[in-house]
Every structure is written in C-alpha cells, then in structure tokens.
Amino acid sequence: MAKLEGDLDYLVAPDPADPRLTAVVEGVDQDGRPVSAAVVTERPLTIYLNGQEIVTAMTIGDHPDLLALGFLRNQGMLAADEAVTGIDHDDDLGVVVVRTLRQTDYEAKLKRKVRTSGCAMGTVFGDMMEGLEGIRLPAAEVRASWLYALAHRINRTPSLYLEAGAIHGTVLCERDRPLVYMEDVGRHNAVDKVAGWMFTQGTEPADKILYTTGRLTSEMVLKCAQMGIPVLVSRSGFTAWGVDLARDLDMTLIGRMRGRRFTCLSGASRLVHDVDPATVAEEDRAHRRKGADRDE
Structure with missing residues (x-):
C-alpha cells in the first residue's frame, strides 16, 4: 500500500520499482552522446474464458487476473453476479484462464470484432452499443474542488x-480521494484492471469518478458506462464520438484537466463550481511526467 502526502493511502498503487515493468536501454542522444533510458516492458497475455480463447492483449504484465476479469466484464462476457470458480495464470506461457460456474460460448460474438483507437490497439467484440440500452447512470455530484485535489495527488x-x-x-476515485491506480501501455488495459x-x-x-491520462474516446466512454461510473475525467482531450456517446448516456465528461483549467462537454448538471480557479496553484512542471514520451 502506497503512502501519499497527508497520510492518504491508496488501496492499490503503481510500483515503479518492480523490475519486471521497465528495462534500461542504451542509446545515443541528438549529439551522439551515450544515454541510458528507462522504458516500459510489454508482453502478450492471452485471455481464456473457460475453454475458449478470447483475445491476446499487449500489457506490461502486472495484475493479469484483474485485467482478464475487467476485460471480460466490460465486454459483457461476465455478469455482475458471475460465479467465478477460478483464475489460473501462467507467466511463462503468457496465459490467464478465467473459469466460471456457468458454461459460456461466445463464438458468434468473437466474429464481430472492432479495433479501437489509441495505443496498444484495443478490441471490442460485437456491436459497440450492445448492452447499453439498460444503463442508467446515477445523478451523482462532482465538485471542482475534488477534481483539483485529485489532480494534485495523482x-x-x-x-x-x-x-x-x-x-x-x-x-x-471517490470524492477527492484516489483509491486504485492502474497503469498499462494501453489506456483500455488500465481501465480493465480497475474494472477487474x-x-x-x-x-x-454510483459515487465514483474515473480519472485517466488518456484521450476520452468512444471506447473509454463505453467502458466507463459498462462499469456504471457516472463521471469520467482526463488530462487529455476528447473525440467527437466520445462526447456524443457521453451525452447519450448522460455521463459527465471532463477533459483537458491541467492546473487550473478543465473543460466539461457532457453532464455539466452534476458539476458543482465550489472553488475559485484563481485560488488553485498552477501545475508544477517538476511533477509532470519526466519521460521523453509524452503521447496522450
């Protein structure tokens, strides 16, 4: 469990010291001088549901059980009350098998595959709007002061x-407290780990906020809706379809959250402006990402 300033504890936090997750690679800089760079690892993980192969995801390799459960849940292949009887992971083979009490067969669904936008290429099976008809997101509240506090801590x-x-x-997140922080090479994988x-x-x-560093695309909105979370927040920007879907689902969608600034393009009725942005400190460059890659 990671300690934060103000004695705030995460329930799950990143472990940048885990040697499995990064490698040091030697190279040269723009002047031809030798440099060493820490780079994240990525490896394939094939997810099975009972005896059926579902998908192979490129992932950093931590929390394979949660990634598998969250992916299957967000694809509608596991019900909210699903009886999971076991999860077997073989790190050497790069395989995780989720077993359920219920017999499953998603052959027809697997034939309808959509490659989504973004890094590490996500996958959605079946109709992208499948299962959204019955989703009613709660009329929760999100305070601007919570958003500033979350960004500062995260x-x-x-x-x-x-x-x-x-x-x-x-x-x-819950109110102004970050609870579970997951990372991966693809934003969809990080969301699926949280879902798992x-x-x-x-x-x-119903009272949760999902904060992400990635773009607010249609896939991100769909996953957030499947999880039943009414508020989705990002440091990055939006896609038009992501905004349209959020409006159809009455989801609060807040992007470009940097320093004092943010933009809400959907669900503004949940947003409470309880703090003067002029009183909020601008983002300190020392706490921005130190890596050379700044893809959002």
Whole structure:
C-alpha cells in the first residue's frame, strides 16, 4: 500500500520499482552522446474464458487476473453476479484462464470484432452499443474542488507514468480521494484492471469518478458506462464520438484537466463550481511526467 502526502493511502498503487515493468536501454542522444533510458516492458497475455480463447492483449504484465476479469466484464462476457470458480495464470506461457460456474460460448460474438483507437490497439467484440440500452447512470455530484485535489495527488504519485513515459494511468476515485491506480501501455488495459478490481471487491460505482491520462474516446466512454461510473475525467482531450456517446448516456465528461483549467462537454448538471480557479496553484512542471514520451 502506497503512502501519499497527508497520510492518504491508496488501496492499490503503481510500483515503479518492480523490475519486471521497465528495462534500461542504451542509446545515443541528438549529439551522439551515450544515454541510458528507462522504458516500459510489454508482453502478450492471452485471455481464456473457460475453454475458449478470447483475445491476446499487449500489457506490461502486472495484475493479469484483474485485467482478464475487467476485460471480460466490460465486454459483457461476465455478469455482475458471475460465479467465478477460478483464475489460473501462467507467466511463462503468457496465459490467464478465467473459469466460471456457468458454461459460456461466445463464438458468434468473437466474429464481430472492432479495433479501437489509441495505443496498444484495443478490441471490442460485437456491436459497440450492445448492452447499453439498460444503463442508467446515477445523478451523482462532482465538485471542482475534488477534481483539483485529485489532480494534485495523482500527479505526485510515484508511477511508471512519471518515471518512464509511454504509458497510461487510470485511477478509481471517490470524492477527492484516489483509491486504485492502474497503469498499462494501453489506456483500455488500465481501465480493465480497475474494472477487474471493482468486480472482485463488489465495489459500488454510483459515487465514483474515473480519472485517466488518456484521450476520452468512444471506447473509454463505453467502458466507463459498462462499469456504471457516472463521471469520467482526463488530462487529455476528447473525440467527437466520445462526447456524443457521453451525452447519450448522460455521463459527465471532463477533459483537458491541467492546473487550473478543465473543460466539461457532457453532464455539466452534476458539476458543482465550489472553488475559485484563481485560488488553485498552477501545475508544477517538476511533477509532470519526466519521460521523453509524452503521447496522450
């Protein structure tokens, strides 16, 4: 469990010291001088549901069980009350098998595959709008003061995002408290890990905020909706379809969250402006990502 300033504890936090997650690579700089760079690792992980192969994801390799559960949950292949009887992971083979009491067969669904936008190329199976008809996101509240507090704390959390770049972070938050911080080379993987954690803990989503470093695309909005979380926040920008979907789902969508500034393009009725932005400190460059890769 990671300690933060103000004695705030994460329930799950990044571990940038984990030697499995980065490698040091030698090269040269623009002047031809030798340099060493910390780079994140990526490896394939094939997810099985019972005896059926579902997908192979490129991932940094931590929390394979949560990634598998969250991916299957967000694809509608696991019900909210699914009886999971076992999870087997073989690190050498790069395989994780999720076993359920219920017999499953998603052959038809797997034939309808959509490659999504963004790094590490996400995958959505079936109709992208499948299962959204019955989703009703709660009329929760999000205070501007919470957003500023979250950004301040998350940006100062030791992470691969700060250490090496070329990675995305996703944080499950409650009010002004960050709870679970996951990272991966693809923002969709980081979200799925959070979803997997919520599934294992039976976490109530109605009062939660999902904070991400990645773009607010259609895939991110769909995953957040499947998780039942009403507020999605990002340091980065939006896609038009992401905004349209958020408006259709009545999700609060807040992007370009940097320093004093943010933009809300959907669900502004939940937003409470309880602090004067002029009283908020600008983002300290010392706490921005130190890695050379700054892809959002």
